[in-house]
Amino acid sequence: MTGTVLVINSGSSSIKYQLLEPATGTVHASGLLERIGEGVDAPLHHTAGDTVHDTTVYATDHSSGLRAVLGAFAEIGPDLGDVGIAAVGHRVVQGGDTFSGPVLIDDEVIDAIDSYSPLAPLHNPGNVAGIRVARELLPSVPHVAVFDTAFFANLPDDAATYAIDTDVASSYGIRRYGAHGTSHEFVAKAVAEHLRRDDLKQIVLHLGNGASASAVDSGRAVDTSMGLTPLEGLVMGTRTGDIDPAVVFHLSRVAGMEIDEIDALLNRRSGLKGMTGQNDMRAVRQMAADGDERAVLALAVYTHRLRKYVGAYAAVLGGLDVIAFTAGVGENSAETRAEVLRPLAFLGVELDEAANAARGDGIRRLTTEGSAVTALVVPTNEELEIARLAIDLARD
Numbered sequence: 001m002t003g004t005v006l007v008i009n010s011g012s013s014s015i016k017y018q019l020l021e022p023a024t025g026t027v028h029a030s031g032l033l034e035r036i037g038e039g040v041d042a043p044l045h046h047t048a049g050d051t052v053h054d055t056t057v058y059a060t061d062h063s064s065g066l067r068a069v070l071g072a073f074a075e076i077g078p079d080l081g082d083v084g085i086a087a088v089g090h091r092v093v094q095g096g097d098t099f100s101g102p103v104l105i106d107d108e109v110i111d112a113i114d115s116y117s118p119l120a121p122l123h124n125p126g127n128v129a130g131i132r133v134a135r136e137l138l139p140s141v142p143h144v145a146v147f148d149t150a151f152f153a154n155l156p157d158d159a160a161t162y163a164i165d166t167d168v169a170s171s172y173g174i175r176r177y178g179a180h181g182t183s184h185e186f187v188a189k190a191v192a193e194h195l196r197r198d199d200l201k202q203i204v205l206h207l208g209n210g211a212s213a214s215a216v217d218s219g220r221a222v223d224t225s226m227g228l229t230p231l232e233g234l235v236m237g238t239r240t241g242d243i244d245p246a247v248v249f250h251l252s253r254v255a256g257m258e259i260d261e262i263d264a265l266l267n268r269r270s271g272l273k274g275m276t277g278q279n280d281m282r283a284v285r286q287m288a289a290d291g292d293e294r295a296v297l298a299l300a301v302y303t304h305r306l307r308k309y310v311g312a313y314a315a316v317l318g319g320l321d322v323i324a325f326t327a328g329v330g331e332n333s334a335e336t337r338a339e340v341l342r343p344l345a346f347l348g349v350e351l352d353e354a355a356n357a358a359r360g361d362g363i364r365r366l367t368t369e370g371s372a373v374t375a376l377v378v379p380t381n382e383e384l385e386i387a388r389l390a391i392d393l394a395r396d
């Protein structure tokens with residue numbers, strides 16, 4: 001697994017990147033370019049070792065944007081020629097039912113990714129733009145696409161199928177694709193390594209600004225909370241998660257709202273933000289501590305949904321060995337973890353309050369030694385997982 005990998009996460013108006021060693025996890029450089037194509041000076045934040053470089057660049061599109069990023073490597077370092085990149089790993093959000101694992105990128109792969117843009121209109125077009133430009137600017141290196149949906153591409157049919165007209169579903173590609181798969185896979189593998197067991201029944205809770213749950217049986221994903229799009233499932237920073245689809249008809253018929261307005265409402269003005277005005281968990285916790293009743297209710301809704309998913313997935317798995325918490329809220333909010341875990345004593349979860357409250361790096365246990373179910377914090381690292389998958393494929 002030796003060789004340096006450049007990981008690129010190209011959004012509609014941003015390019016996030018990391019230069020790292022998949023074998024050790026050492027990060028040589030990382031950065032973020034934002035506001036591409038917005039007609040303003042685009043801020044570029046580049047970190048290489050102890051050097052932090054903030055500047056603004058000319059980035060009217062992904063091509064000038066990536067040129068500016070490569071310029072930062074040339075100017076600030078490390079020199080990509082000296083490093084010798086072994087592969088470029090691209091994060092791609094939606095791989096439809098074509099891609100159940102990482103793939104070496106060629107023109108056909110790009111066309112296929114582009115064809116899934118209607119399922120991820122906010123993400124896939126930006127991913128494709130980044131891939132096209134990166135292949136042009138770094139032509140002699142293998143480029144690998146790593147899909148957010150891949151870990152869930154082989155969900156059992158009963159979990160992946162929506163109970164609607166079969167012809168409609170197959171004509172329009174309607175099924176559960178899931179998302180955050182790279183993180184769920186990384187965490188599930190890290191848990192198996194940590195506990196030295198491959199036959200675990202795990203529930204992984206990725207709780208960031210976006211949030212999703214998965215049920216993993218012996219390394220295979222058997223259910224996940226995000227669906228056709230990342231809107232379904234848990235309560236998120238700005239997204240509703242599960243909601244009766246009839247709310248959409250009601251808002252259209254009774255409130256006279258346009259479909260795009262409802263889309264924006266459910267995706268960007270709902271979840272914690274919709275209920276409290278704040279999407280950041282720390283701010284909502286502070287509001288609740290100050291006695292704001294909306295924030296108290298929003299937190300109750302947030303944890304109620306989480307407990308519901310844990311109960312459902314324990315039933316789907318037919319047992320439970322591990323609950324793993326990851327991402328911003330999962331890794332940092334002891335209150336949220338405690339609110340989820342305390343009422344689960346009936347499932348065999350015995351929370352160790354002191355261990356849960358303690359801070360620390362790496363994988364940490366949250367339950368007592370005697371607990372029948374082990375709860376863990378497992379810091380996620382999507383870039384490292386993308387780099388590992390990319391180098392494995394590039395070396396084959």
Ligand code: AMP
Nearest residue numbers: 208209210280281282327328329332333
């Ligand atoms: P992510 O999308 O993984 O970066 O996670 C972002 C979310 O993590 C935001 O809602 C943050 O408020 C939350 N978060 C980060 N640090 C903390 C913390 N110390 N306590 C509670 N929430 C946190």
